[in-house]
Amino acid sequence: xxxxxxxxxIDLGDRSYRIAIGGGLLSSATTYDGLPRAGAALIVSNTTVxxxxxxxxxxxxxxxxxxxxxxxxxxxxxHKDWQTVQKIFDxxxxxxxxxxxxxxxxxxxxxxxxxxxxxxxxMRGVPFVQVPxxxxxxxxxxxxxxxxxxxxxxxxxxxxFYQPQLVVCDLDVLDTLPPRELSxxxxxxxxxxxxxxxxFMEWLEAHIDALLARDRAALVHAVRRSCxxxxxxxxxxxxxxxxxxxxNFGHTFGHAIEAGMGYGAWLHGEGVGAGMVMAAELSHxxxxxxxxxxxxxxxxxxxxxxxxxxxxxxxxxxxxxxxxLMRVDKKSEAGEIRFVVIDGPGRxxxxxxxxxxxxxxxxxxCK
Amino acid sequence: xxxxxxxxxIDLGDRSYRIAIGGGLLSSATTYDGLPRAGAALIVSNTTVxxxxxxxxxxxxxxxxxxxxxxxxxxxxxHKDWQTVQKIFDxxxxxxxxxxxxxxxxxxxxxxxxxxxxxxxxMRGVPFVQVPxxxxxxxxxxxxxxxxxxxxxxxxxxxxFYQPQLVVCDLDVLDTLPPRELSxxxxxxxxxxxxxxxxFMEWLEAHIDALLARDRAALVHAVRRSCxxxxxxxxxxxxxxxxxxxxNFGHTFGHAIEAGMGYGAWLHGEGVGAGMVMAAELSHxxxxxxxxxxxxxxxxxxxxxxxxxxxxxxxxxxxxxxxxLMRVDKKSEAGEIRFVVIDGPGRxxxxxxxxxxxxxxxxxxCK
Numbered sequence: 025x026x027x028x029x030x031x032x033x034i035d036l037g038d039r040s041y042r043i044a045i046g047g048g049l050l051s052s053a054t055t056y057d058g059l060p061r062a063g064a065a066l067i068v069s070n071t072t073v074x075x076x077x078x079x080x081x082x083x084x085x086x087x088x089x090x091x092x093x094x095x096x097x098x099x100x101x102x103h104k105d106w107q108t109v110q111k112i113f114d115x116x117x118x119x120x121x122x123x124x125x126x127x128x129x130x131x132x133x134x135x136x137x138x139x140x141x142x143x144x145x146x147m148r149g150v151p152f153v154q155v156p157x158x159x160x161x162x163x164x165x166x167x168x169x170x171x172x173x174x175x176x177x178x179x180x181x182x183x184x185f186y187q188p189q190l191v192v193c194d195l196d197v198l199d200t201l202p203p204r205e206l207s208x209x210x211x212x213x214x215x216x217x218x219x220x221x222x223x224f225m226e227w228l229e230a231h232i233d234a235l236l237a238r239d240r241a242a243l244v245h246a247v248r249r250s251c252x253x254x255x256x257x258x259x260x261x262x263x264x265x266x267x268x269x270x271x272n273f274g275h276t277f278g279h280a281i282e283a284g285m286g287y288g289a290w291l292h293g294e295g296v297g298a299g300m301v302m303a304a305e306l307s308h309x310x311x312x313x314x315x316x317x318x319x320x321x322x323x324x325x326x327x328x329x330x331x332x333x334x335x336x337x338x339x340x341x342x343x344x345x346x347x348x349l350m351r352v353d354k355k356s357e358a359g360e361i362r363f364v365v366i367d368g369p370g371r372x373x374x375x376x377x378x379x380x381x382x383x384x385x386x387x388x389x390c391k
Numbered sequence: 392x393x394x395x396x397x398x399x400x401i402d403l404g405d406r407s408y409r410i411a412i413g414g415g416l417l418s419s420a421t422t423y424d425g426l427p428r429a430g431a432a433l434i435v436s437n438t439t440v441x442x443x444x445x446x447x448x449x450x451x452x453x454x455x456x457x458x459x460x461x462x463x464x465x466x467x468x469x470h471k472d473w474q475t476v477q478k479i480f481d482x483x484x485x486x487x488x489x490x491x492x493x494x495x496x497x498x499x500x501x502x503x504x505x506x507x508x509x510x511x512x513x514m515r516g517v518p519f520v521q522v523p524x525x526x527x528x529x530x531x532x533x534x535x536x537x538x539x540x541x542x543x544x545x546x547x548x549x550x551x552f553y554q555p556q557l558v559v560c561d562l563d564v565l566d567t568l569p570p571r572e573l574s575x576x577x578x579x580x581x582x583x584x585x586x587x588x589x590x591f592m593e594w595l596e597a598h599i600d601a602l603l604a605r606d607r608a609a610l611v612h613a614v615r616r617s618c619x620x621x622x623x624x625x626x627x628x629x630x631x632x633x634x635x636x637x638x639n640f641g642h643t644f645g646h647a648i649e650a651g652m653g654y655g656a657w658l659h660g661e662g663v664g665a666g667m668v669m670a671a672e673l674s675h676x677x678x679x680x681x682x683x684x685x686x687x688x689x690x691x692x693x694x695x696x697x698x699x700x701x702x703x704x705x706x707x708x709x710x711x712x713x714x715x716l717m718r719v720d721k722k723s724e725a726g727e728i729r730f731v732v733i734d735g736p737g738r739x740x741x742x743x744x745x746x747x748x749x750x751x752x753x754x755x756x757c758k
Contacts, residue, residue: 063724063725106473106477110473113542113548114544117542117544117545117548118544120718120719122724122725124724145512145549145550145551146548146549147550147721148538148550148721172515175480175484177485181480181484181513182480183512183515184511184512184515185515185516263515263516352484352487354515357430357490357491358430359487359489
């Protein structure tokens with residue numbers, strides 16, 4: 025691996041940490057220098073990822089931790105619930121793990137979210153490290169300290185803001201990522217353009233094919249720039265009292281798609297892909313961006329291999345079903361849905377919109 | 392009510408809050424001035440406390456919150472688990488509660504711990520208020536931000552450090568407290584003497600009968616001084632990295648008693664009563680305090696109506712069973728049990744002890 029590892033710093037006072045980006049990081053013991061010492065580590069993974077990387081991570085950690093335990097969770101968003109998190113607690117207690125034990129999340133966003141919530145809650149908080157194995161987790165979910173599980177009535181409804189000690193973005197692991205998951209990850213990469221950095225959007229338009237071909241240099245740039253923008257936003261608003269909400273561009277519609285189709289039917293990034301088109305269309309109908317901008321974003325999303333139209337969730341009243349699902353979104357206040365809109369290219373804002381307008385957007389953007 | 396309400400401040404930077412102590416507070420709308428505004432409040436109580444105070448609290452809050460929802464949980468430590476917390480989330484989501492919703496914990500330590508954990512976790516954190524209805528909760532569990540639920544393998548193993556916005560210690564509610572619970576609360580009052588304030592211990596020796604007779608002036612002093620000491624400790628060590636652990640004097644043995652007997656058989660304060668005698672005896676055998684000090688503390692605990700001897704948990708190897716249960720305590724590190732000992736009257740410290748010595752203490756202190 026000829027690449028030098030790169031770093032992005034997340035500046036949050038005494039909760040600051042770094043994101044390491046590069047090749048060969050996961051299996052190198054030196055990657056973990058500086059982490060807190062402990063008698064034991066626990067690697068949390070799933071049945072898909074563990075066979076690929078568990079042994080390598082375990083070997084790298086065995087120099088640092090006298091005991092390295094592991095737990096393999098069932099794979100998929102449908103399992104992101106209390107019953108699955110409970111398996112992590114069961115192993116921690118069965119193995120007599122104390123409150124210095126370091127948890128390692130080895131997997132995608134689901135594993136990271138559950139491991140982070142378990143780390144936040146076990147004995148009221150133990151250290152944890154994110155080792156994301158999907159592009160989506162590397163550029164978004166593993167950075168910023170949002171952890172959560174789903175409730176039958178809503179996605180990510182139960183969780184904590186809890187920062188990791190380190191995020192390890194090993195680009196080698198993307199080689200084993202199925203194409204559909206690569207595209208889903210690109211949805212979260214693409215979002216950083218319209219909300220914060222049109223130069224990055226231009227770069228993506230020029231390099232989307234290279235990214236799909238897993239060109240290493242292109243991936244390094246995409247992951248690093250995504251993490252930089254996320255670090256900048258999270259550094260200003262760790263607990264999402266304002267600015268941070270812009271990172272949810274496309275997510276209000278996207279969450280409705282995921283929940284309405286049943287978790288797992290659409291990948292999160294696929295919901296965000298179609299959701300960004302809907303949110304851009306809403307921005308246009310609110311007079312904030314022109315039609316050409318919506319078209320340009322739609323083309324980029326399509327080129328990334330993502331859906332640009334939402335599914336029909338209810339053939340009788342599709343828009344009504346979307347609205348119903350969006351009203352339980354965490355950003356809603358007193359039943360009013362708050363949308364992330366594009367307030368001019370490269371700039372996002374949070375605002376409400378008349379139901380009538382939202383219905384028109386849904387009708388125009390679903391098939 | 393002629394008493395003027397008193398206040399104790401908990402100084403934790405942007406997580407600071409106040410404890411209001413006095414009569415008639417719960418049912419007075421002005422008590423809640425200064426709390427964040429929201430479209431809704433949720434009162435969490437249990438089937439024992441709700442019939443007594445739910446209507447009064449609801450009336451006091453209805454001026455401030457357009458909607459006041461409620462949930463009644465089953466009563467008792469045996470229900471301090473995920474299934475019960477889930478009932479809180481279910482109501483919050485069924486009622487469409489957003490992330491400004493304020494939770495009110497109306498009950499004892501179990502209700503407070505579960506409501507606090509639910510508030511810490513719902514949408515990654517909503518505001519909450521403690522309205523403790525037991526002496527134990529007023530002087531200890533509702534102050535300081537420790538929230539948790541039990542795991543089948545250990546007490547308070549899953550939780551969060553999460554501070555309330557306000558603690559309302561209404562002394563009127565102690566009039567309906569069963570005598571056994573009053574005594575259990577006194578265990579947590581008594582502990583503040585040996586660990587931090589021998590003048591307070593002397594005051595308790597002079598006023599223990601008045602406290603048992605629920606003399607209002609004595610209760611005000613006991614609650615206020617307990618909260619002051621706790622505030623002083625928590626202000627220095629919010630997340631229990633050191634000093635704060637002294638508040639667990641008697642709790643390592645006490646938790647073993649509670650777990651070994653099955654949660655609920657012994658009240659928490661009863662376990663702490665016997666546990667303080669054992670911890671004092673251990674301190675004596677470690678050469679830290681004289682026998683007269685142990686005797687003096689034992690007498691005070693007995694006068695409060697609390698057990699001064701632990702139960703036999705295993706007739707074959709009682710000490711072994713205690714040790715086994717204590718090793719899963721959160722303060723243990725790498726299997727080594729860390730005891731809060733009295734390092735001289737009015738001063739506590741955290742230290743380990745040889746198993747042999749601990750066995751002798753258990754043998755001497757159980758019947």
